[in-house]
Amino acid sequence: MTIIEFMLAPLMACLLLILINVYFGIHVLKREIIFIDIALAQIAAFGSTIAVVIHHMFHESHGHEHSEDSILAYFLALSFIILSALVFSFLKNRKISIPLEAIIGISYAVATTAAVIILDKAAGGDVHIHDMLVGSILWVTWGQVIKLFVVVFIVGFIHFIFRKKFIKLSDNYQNKDSKMKNSFFWDFLFYLTFGIVIIEAVNISGILTVFAFLILPASFSAMFSKNWVQRIIIGFVLGAVVSAFGLYFSWNMDVPVAPLIILTLGAFLLMGAIYKRLINLIKS
Template identity: 55%
Template sequence: MASIEFILLPLIGCLLIVMINVYFGIHVIKREIIFIDIALASIAALGSAVGMVLFEMGHENHSHEPHGFLPYIFSMGFISLASFAFTLLRNKKISIPLEAIIGIAYAVATTLTVIILDKGAGGDVHVHDMLVGTILWISGHQLTRLAVVVIIVGAFHFVYRKKFVRLTDSFHENDTGIKNRMLWDFLFYFSFGLVVVEAVRIAGILTVFAFLILPASLSVILSGKWITKLIVGWLAGIVASFAGLLLSLKLDVPSAPVIITILGIILLLGYLLYKINNYKKQIKKIPGS
């Protein structure tokens, strides 16, 4: 069973991302801000690109340390700015969906990053890597960082879970009646941004997005309560991670598309199950009524 050992670290990485992303996914679907994760990832990338350029301007020796301190600080700064803007612009005065604001931030951040990194060659490769990630080659150090962030953010959301659930449930209403709504909204986006930055660095934008949306969609279709939603989503995510990593190793194909395909199949089966149940209910109803 050498292959199990080989996929142990990536599997733990996937499971950590699944744990936190299913939770955030249910929030995000309810708020209808589906693409916030991709937007935050590109805003963070823009931040680290700006930081990298400034770092190289200050240091003539051009030491190419990809994850330097300054780029990280800058990506955190950009994420807090974006979180602040998203918090402010969810306002009844603004008659456009927040998703539009998020989408524009995504487009601007990505194109600005391209302008900044234009000088460097191999931009295509960079884009491809950022999309797909390299979770099979995750290092122990990366895994530790991810675990620390996931545990801190997870614990924070667990302690204040009622607050966050109420915040999301009343997201589409003008008067939420929640004290310091702006502060909590900001904390929601910022904590999610922290997770996205670490997760995308390891697994790539696409896998992280898949873990956010697909299992949570399944749980929204199949169940109503928060706790059962979480369990359904987690189960789907765990099965897909395990089977996906194993298959990708056996078939020698990239892991991201395999995991997504499996998640997609699970979602489709879940949808069919829901349809069949509905159909059965209707059949039962007709003779009774």
């Protein structure tokens, strides 16, 4: 019984994260700028990192409350996300001679190392860096799960209403000739809603897990279907099974849960690819 009680909150958090991330993941794969997500996640984490350090500076005596929940951390992360959403959508529409990927990659590198510089100043920096990467999903509270649910619900609702706009935007993302009305606004709204989800997700499960949830299940589903609804279902089922498995084994074998989930998802993707190839070989 204890394991179910203990694992219920992390499992619910995983399921919510997978549901929204598979949806966003399909968008992201269509846009073919995968690393923008890890960059945004890292930028959000950088915002919360600053808050952690500020918190340490002012409350050195009583340091054990979770500073991630503070309003300051959220505000900082959100303003960084909005700023970078603006910069990315602005630079995308300009003609400069270097690819957008270079800018994204540089933002990722700068955000990561800047977080490291700042964490160096706080106590226990190494542990924080580890946390920033893979989070601590086992210690998620019901309060956080409810907050996540509310965020996922609102963002999901917005995306459901405007689904045609967003899907059209992503389908034609690399196609420079197609001029969509107000594409800057929709692009910005996309990154903003995405960023709001990312902030919650990164706080709970760390950058790397979020990145894995985004691209691995969505890639898996890409091999088996082209339809949006089917892809979301396939990705969600895979993600749900793997997280349940990961949580169970991390409990049983005492290994960290996030890397276990990531590696299992990777293994499933590899098996899927091999299976697909075999089927193709048999057909031909």
